[in-house]
Amino acid sequence: MLGLTNRILHVQQASNPSKYDEDKQRLAGRQAEDHIENLLKELGGIPNCNIFRSLRVPDEFQTRRHEIDLIVLTNYGLYCIEVKNWAGKLISCKNGDFWEQRKTVTKENKTFSQQTQYPNPLSESKKKTNILRLHLLRSGVCLPDSKCTSRVVLTNKSCKVDDTIKNDPTVIRYENLHIFATSFQQSYSTILTDMVVPSFFRGTLSSTQLQQIRGSLGQIGTWDVLQLNGGKKLIGDYKGCPEISVNRKEVNQMVFSHSRNSTTGTFWAVLGYSPTTCVTMYKREQTSWFAKEIVASVTLPYNHNIGFKIAGDTTEAKISANDIDTIFFST
Structure with a gap:
């Protein structure tokens, strides 16, 4: 019995x-990445095969992996994009090593100010971009520094930044998202030129190089996802x-x-x-x-x-x- x-x-x-409800902050972060990816496809004309999400790139000694939110492959090189959905006010600290986020938080009917410091995402993005370049080099794909570009994209409409961050061209703010995505478009004249002028003279990547890069990026793992x-x-x-x-x-x-x-x-x-x-x-x-x-x-x-x-x-x-x-x- x-x-x-x-x-x-x-x-x-x-x-x-x-029952496990989705964490709102994590969900908003993923939706921000989805939004940027869709903009790049719709406004920038980037095909699916040239966009890579959440790749975990191993360092030189294979002891640690570094996640890159979005990697975009174009004829002119690679763009490594870090997407941040931060709200509030962002301030670059004096030594430049950190950004400070200041925002108002309401919890249990109480409102208070919250300050959080993050490692400078610009420096982090540049570091990850170089790690990716070196990984490709070990895989037999040689790209100069000039062909590997890092960007930090701020997707939250309510996010405000200080002048140091605002004036940095590698930071893409919410109001400039469409301009950034559109910059990837190829004009008809460029498309015609690409058909007749060798890539060496245009300063672009050859079709062989593009294929090699796609193959190497396709071998880099991402995260597993467990849905509860x-x-x-x-x-x-x-x-x-x-x-x-x-x-x-x-x-x-x-x-x-x-x-x-x-x-x-x-x-x-x-x-x-x-x-x-x-x-x-x-x-x-x-x-x-x-x-x-x-x-x-x-x-x-x-x-x-x-x-x-x-x-x-x-x-x-x-x-x-x-x-x-x-x-x-x-x-």
């Missing part, structure tokens, strides 16, 4: 999972569990199917069964237009733990399978 009682308790827990019940997304590295073996080159997502019906679950509990979760792995490159191709499926106890190292955390999180909707894998 004790076993039946325990199984019914497990059914109740499986049927009523915790309720919509919250965790960014980090999937660590998994012994029962599931994932080939990243073959699998692009893993979907968790749950038993949420308490009546059905209770029926099976009486028959001696405990709640389970079915994990289905889907193929990265689809060969069918009508259905996703399944690579494999595994059945786990509903409360089985899945290892996931969240970006910024030093320890690996153990997340119940019952709380997971989907895991998307980077390359």
Whole structure:
């Protein structure tokens, strides 16, 4: 009888999972990156194949990876773009190593001023851009400094900046977003010139170089994304569990199917069964237009733990399978 009682308790827990709402600040940050990407495509005419999101570029000794929000490839070189959705007033500190954000915050019906210092994003962006250039060099793609440009884009309409930041040409403020995106457009005369004049004389990258750069950037990994019940997304590295073996080159997502019906679950509990979760792995490159191709499926106890190292955390999180909707894998 004790076993039946325990199984019914497990059914109740499986049927009523915790709900995790998306963090508003993180969501706003991702939406800001989406907005900049869309502007570059719509106003700048940048094709999908020349825009890369959230690449994690390894340093010289492969000891650390540095994330770049957006990388844009053009005939004239690479643009590494850091997107900041900061609100309030931004002030460059005296030594230039930090920016200070000053904003008014309301919490529990109380309003107060908040000051936060961040490492200078201009310096950080330039550092990451150089790390990317050196990584490409190790991959056999040689680009001079002049072909690798860094930009910091401020997307929040309410953001105000001091004169030091305002006068820096590498900072793109909200009111200049459309001008920045439009600057990537190619005129008809340029397109015609590109067709007849060799790239060496135009000072642009050759089609071979562009293809090599795309190939190298395509080999750089991004983050894995774990989506929880309720919509919250965790960014980090999937660590998994012994029962599931994932080939990243073959699998692009893993979907968790749950038993949420308490009546059905209770029926099976009486028959001696405990709640389970079915994990289905889907193929990265689809060969069918009508259905996703399944690579494999595994059945786990509903409360089985899945290892996931969240970006910024030093320890690996153990997340119940019952709380997971989907895991998307980077390359």
